[in-house]
Amino acid sequence: MAVLAADVYVQHGANARFMTLKAVGADIFYKGAIVVYDLSTGYMQVPAGGSADVFAGIVAEQTTTTAQGNEVLVQTEGEALIVYNSVLQADEGDLLFRDISANSDNPGDLLSAADAATADVAIGRIFRIESLTLGGWVRLHDNSAVATGA
Secondary structure (H helix, E strand, C coil): CCCCCCCCCCEECCCCEEEEEEECCCEEECCCCEEEECCCCCCEECCCCCCCCEEEEEECCCEEECCCCCEEEEEEEEEEEECCCCCCHHHCCCEEEECCCCCCCCHHHCEECCCCCCCCEEEEEEEEEEECCCEEEEEECCCCCECCCC
């Protein structure tokens, strides 16, 4: 898949927690985008690659930022229904990973544990597969678990 050029649908669960996070600079943050903390600046951004970028959450509403420190509403915790790469019923109970080599904010580029490569970073645990086309319910967390390879 490719980085987002439009909003994508992500359903938020009843236990979702939303916070405004400060952006690293001018950008368009599309609804449904995966965002990370840039550990060198402490600000939130779309993935730029590298295992140093820790998962921050999922953008809740499209926002255009014009400068560093502008705020973006992000789901940081709770459950989200996400359509990701190669959904399988067998994924239920597994971690869901951000493919750091993809450098993508697109949730479609997320990987189940079976497809994750060494150093990919977990964003949460898949606790229910809704369907192969609707994706899976994921309990988001800020645990920085790293894949050891498929």
